[in-house]
Amino acid sequence: MTTTMIPNTFAPQPAHSAECPGLLHLLIIDDDRAIREACRDGATSLGYRVTATDVEERALWLVGSEAIDCVLLGLKLRDRARLQILREMKLRRNGLEVVIMSADSTARSAVEAIKAGAFEYLTKPFGVEELRGVLDRVSSELSSRIESRRLAVHIKSNGFGGMIGRAPEMDRLYRMISKTSQSAHPVLIRGESGTGKELVARAIHYSGLFRDKPFIPIDCGSLVPTLIESELFGHIKGAFTGAAQSKPGLLAIAEGGTVFLDEIGELALELQAKLLRALQEKEIRPVGGTKPIPINVRILAATNRDLEEAVAKGTFRRDLYFRLNVLNLRIPALRERRQDIPLLASFLLDRISKSSSRNYSLSSEAIQALVAHDWPGNVRELENCLERCCVMNSGPIIHCVDLPAFVSGSRQDSTQSQAFRISRLADLEKGAILGAITQLNGDKLMAARLLGIGKTTLYRKLKQYQDFQ
Numbered sequence: 373m374t375t376t377m378i379p380n381t382f383a384p385q386p387a388h389s390a391e392c393p394g395l396l397h398l399l400i401i402d403d404d405r406a407i408r409e410a411c412r413d414g415a416t417s418l419g420y421r422v423t424a425t426d427v428e429e430r431a432l433w434l435v436g437s438e439a440i441d442c443v444l445l446g447l448k449l450r451d452r453a454r455l456q457i458l459r460e461m462k463l464r465r466n467g468l469e470v471v472i473m474s475a476d477s478t479a480r481s482a483v484e485a486i487k488a489g490a491f492e493y494l495t496k497p498f499g500v501e502e503l504r505g506v507l508d509r510v511s512s513e514l515s516s517r518i519e520s521r522r523l524a525v526h527i528k529s530n531g532f533g534g535m536i537g538r539a540p541e542m543d544r545l546y547r548m549i550s551k552t553s554q555s556a557h558p559v560l561i562r563g564e565s566g567t568g569k570e571l572v573a574r575a576i577h578y579s580g581l582f583r584d585k586p587f588i589p590i591d592c593g594s595l596v597p598t599l600i601e602s603e604l605f606g607h608i609k610g611a612f613t614g615a616a617q618s619k620p621g622l623l624a625i626a627e628g629g630t631v632f633l634d635e636i637g638e639l640a641l642e643l644q645a646k647l648l649r650a651l652q653e654k655e656i657r658p659v660g661g662t663k664p665i666p667i668n669v670r671i672l673a674a675t676n677r678d679l680e681e682a683v684a685k686g687t688f689r690r691d692l693y694f695r696l697n698v699l700n701l702r703i704p705a706l707r708e709r710r711q712d713i714p715l716l717a718s719f720l721l722d723r724i725s726k727s728s729s730r731n732y733s734l735s736s737e738a739i740q741a742l743v744a745h746d747w748p749g750n751v752r753e754l755e756n757c758l759e760r761c762c763v764m765n766s767g768p769i770i771h772c773v774d775l776p777a778f779v780s781g782s783r784q785d786s787t788q789s790q791a792f793r794i795s796r797l798a799d800l801e802k803g804a805i806l807g808a809i810t811q812l813n814g815d816k817l818m819a820a821r822l823l824g825i826g827k828t829t830l831y832r833k834l835k836q837y838q839d840f841q
Contacts, residue, residue: 396514397439398507400424401431402446402473407496411444414500418507428457436464442510446473446496455488462489469510473498535571536719539709545572545701552699553580558651560636560696561674563703565829566752569674572703573632582670585629588622593635593828600643602659605650611660623656623667630670635828636696637677637688648692671696706747706754713743713754720755721770724762732762737772738780745779749825756824805833 398420400411408424415422423438425431428447434440443461447454458470469491474481482493491513492506535542552559553576561569570589577587595603602611606621623631633639639647650656651671655664673696682688706713717739721732734742747753757779761770772780808819820830 395419395421396441396511397421397423398442398444399431399434399438399440400444400446401428402426402444403448404446407446407473411503414503415444415507418504418511420507420511432457432460432464435461435468440465440468441514442469442471442491444471444473444494448475455484458485458488458490469514471506471510535568535575536716537709537712538715539704539712541704541709542712545703548701549575550579552576552701555699556581556670557698558671558673558696559699559701560679561672561701561703563674563676564705564748564750565676565826565832566750567703567705568751569676569703570632570634572701573630573634573672573674576672577630577632577670582629586626587630587632588626589632589634590622591634591828593638593831600639601646604643604647605656605658606661606665607659608661611658615660618658621656621658623650623669624665626669628668630672633671633673635675635677635832636673637675637679637682638832641687641689644689644692648689648695651692651695706750710743713747714739716751716754717742717758720758721762724759728762730762731768732765733769735769735771738770738775741772741775741780752824752826759824801833802837805830806837 396419398415400408400415400422401424402408402411403426405426408426412422412424420442423434423440425434426447431443431445435443445454445458445461447457449457454472454474458472461470462468470489471492471494472482472485472490473494473496474485475496477495482495485493491510494502494506535546549572559573559576561572563569563572573589574587577583590603592600602615602619602621604621604623606619606624607615609615609618633647650667653664654668655666657664679688679693679697683690683693706716714734717734721734725731742754742757749756757776758770760776761774765774804823805819808823809816812818812822816830816834817827820827823830
């Protein structure tokens with residue numbers, strides 16, 4: 373059998389060294405010594421640790437006893453026998469990838485091999501580049517799988533970027549964060565208030581390509597409308613009353629890093645147009661300036677609003693929406709992952725216990741009540757609830773009766789009663805917010821802090837109240 377393979381045409385890969393621990397382990401099985409050696413040299417240059425044999429029994433033993441990641445199977449056997457070996461190998465080692473090498477070039481043989489579990493089918497004779505391509509694809513698949521396992525173990529022990537959760541919805545979110553962190557494309561993060569949109573943005577930044585560069589969060593809902601443009605793009609000295617000196621914009625300060633635009637749906641239409649131009653042209657023009665400044669930043673944006681509806685109503689630019697929505701992440705609401713509530717509650721209580729030097733815990737009835745509640749304010753509401761319980765409770769164990777009535781009380785079956793309860797809560801919430809601001813002489817940020825809500829949520833609530841329009 374002749375082959376066009378030339379081992380020394382594989383370029384060595386400096387990133388992979390034979391001395392490096394944790395290299396992917398490749399097993400080559402072929403009757404032809406020349407093919408075995410050619411495959412060995414090529415695979416070694418691509419960063420594999422290689423074992424080669426021409427004995428079927430030894431190959432099966434190696435698969436069962438060694439940490440083999442991939443097999444190149446090229447024994448001169450009838451298809452049925454070769455596929456039987458393939459199935460036996462995959463039974464002996466979970467996750468093993470097998471590439472069939474055969475002189476049979478018929479489509480039927482390739483289809484049968486793939487159906488039996490082969491990763492790919494190589495027809496002999498094959499060239500160097502063909503083998504390189506197959507090994508690259510195998511390596512990429514195995515590396516991705518190994519990284520996913522490492523990520524799963526890390527998340528199980530430590531959470532991910534400050535997020536806690538093991539529900540399937542959170543696993544999907546973690547995988548999406550891991551993928552989006554390795555690109556420079558804009559990301560639109562969706563989620564209700566209190567779900568942790570900034571945590572997701574920070575996880576994308578600090579696990580990605582720009583982790584060593586600045587991460588600049590900008591709350592579009594809390595900035596005074598007349599100052600947003602200056603904050604984003606900067607201004608020059610004398611550009612407006614009070615501009616005693618020039619100031620760089622946050623988009624320039626974040627050079628090479630990430631800008632997180634929280635509550636992007638609150639941005640005025642005029643500023644949406646200027647932001648779109650800045651993203652398209654990769655340059656900004658400070659307020660009062662004439663010379664553009666180039667920028668190189670990644671944009672992450674977040675919203676709890678329905679931007680498609682805002683686009684339809686004309687309150688959000690369609691072109692900016694498409695510019696920001698290149699990649700899209702949705703954070704599940706807490707009621708969509710109730711199985712995580714006990715885990716979250718335990719984590720939050722541990723944090724409260726450390727800050728208060730007192731160990732708090734929940735009774736089983738209290739945990740059941742927490743799981744049953746819908747938590748419209750999501751994780752932030754759960755945290756505030758537990759903090760109040762710890763402050764008001766006289767003992768270390770929080771029982772069901774210690775929880776707020778809206779959490780521990782039985783659910784109203786009547787539609788009328790439910791509507792009445794929601795109305796009462798809304799009135800109480802409005803009274804608490806407006807009362808706190810009045811007592812604090814209009815200091816909204818301090819009011820938000822004392823009320824235990826985010827400043828973005830406070831500003832959004834104020835927009836709903838006719839008293840503050």
